[in-house]
Amino acid sequence: KQEVTQxxxxxxxxxxxxxxxxxxxxxxxIYNLQWFRQDPGKGLTSLLLIQSSQREQTSGRLNASLDKSxxxxxxxxAASQPGDxxxxxxxxxxxxxGKLTFGxxxxxTVHP
Amino acid sequence: xxxxxxxxxxxxxEKKQPVAFWCNPISxxxxxxxxxxxxxxxxELLIRYExxxxxxxxxxxxxRFSAERLxxxxxxxxxxxAELGDSAVYLCASSLxxxxxxxxxxxxxxxxx
Numbered sequence: 503k504q505e506v507t508q509x510x511x512x513x514x515x516x517x518x519x520x521x522x523x524x525x526x527x528x529x530x531x532i533y534n535l536q537w538f539r540q541d542p543g544k545g546l547t548s549l550l551l552i553q554s555s556q557r558e559q560t561s562g563r564l565n566a567s568l569d570k571s572x573x574x575x576x577x578x579x580a581a582s583q584p585g586d587x588x589x590x591x592x593x594x595x596x597x598x599x600g601k602l603t604f605g606x607x608x609x610x611t612v613h614p
Numbered sequence: 615x616x617x618x619x620x621x622x623x624x625x626x627x628e629k630k631q632p633v634a635f636w637c638n639p640i641s642x643x644x645x646x647x648x649x650x651x652x653x654x655x656x657x658e659l660l661i662r663y664e665x666x667x668x669x670x671x672x673x674x675x676x677x678r679f680s681a682e683r684l685x686x687x688x689x690x691x692x693x694x695x696a697e698l699g700d701s702a703v704y705l706c707a708s709s710l711x712x713x714x715x716x717x718x719x720x721x722x723x724x725x726x727x
Contacts, residue, residue, distance in 0.1 A: 504654070538718075544721075545720045546707075550630050600712065606656050607655075
């Protein structure tokens with residue numbers, strides 16, 4: 503069974519800091535890995551999708567890396583802003599299971 | 615382009631009552647998903663449709679839950695009868711194919727009293 507773990511569970515930083523969110527998964531037989539953002543009371547918004555053959559993807563101030571062999575991914579957020587405050591979820595699409603398995607999320611708070 | 619639409623946004627019912635949720639996916643998306651999200655947890659897949667065919671419903675509690683996707687577009691998820699433990703957020707998502715980016719609706723927050 504695929505298990506996805508996100509560390510830390512919660513993170514509070516001052517505005518302007520660079521930060522890293524971590525995601526690990528137990529089964530390296532994945533097709534892709536996705537990072538999502540969820541605001542309170544809202545659905546999920548896709549941030550980045552990394553194919554299993556890729557090492558990283560970038561979108562604006564976000565950079566996600568993937569090390570499939572070690573079962574790890576990181577989401578790097580540069581120059582954090584209060585508007586970045588949300589829950590960030592990592593999900594892997596396993597080739598064995600044919601579906602997305604989500605981590606429990608990291609709650610990020612960026613204070614002014 | 616309109617996103618995934620879900621209704622209602624909130625629903626409060628007494629236990630043992632029936633409840634239904636509706637989802638309209640993004641136009642052209644063949645794959646539709648229903649997820650369950652408990653507080654503080656990531657979503658868990660209940661059922662996946664490819665067009666009108668349910669291709670993965672292994673996590674759907676079939677004794678009380680049912681779903682349908684008529685004409686391969688809109689979908690309805692039903693619970694009958696609801697139990698206290700069904701209180702959660704029910705999310706609908708759609709994608710072009712099962713390996714593409716999934717786009718989520720705002721969810722329906724269900725409270726069973």
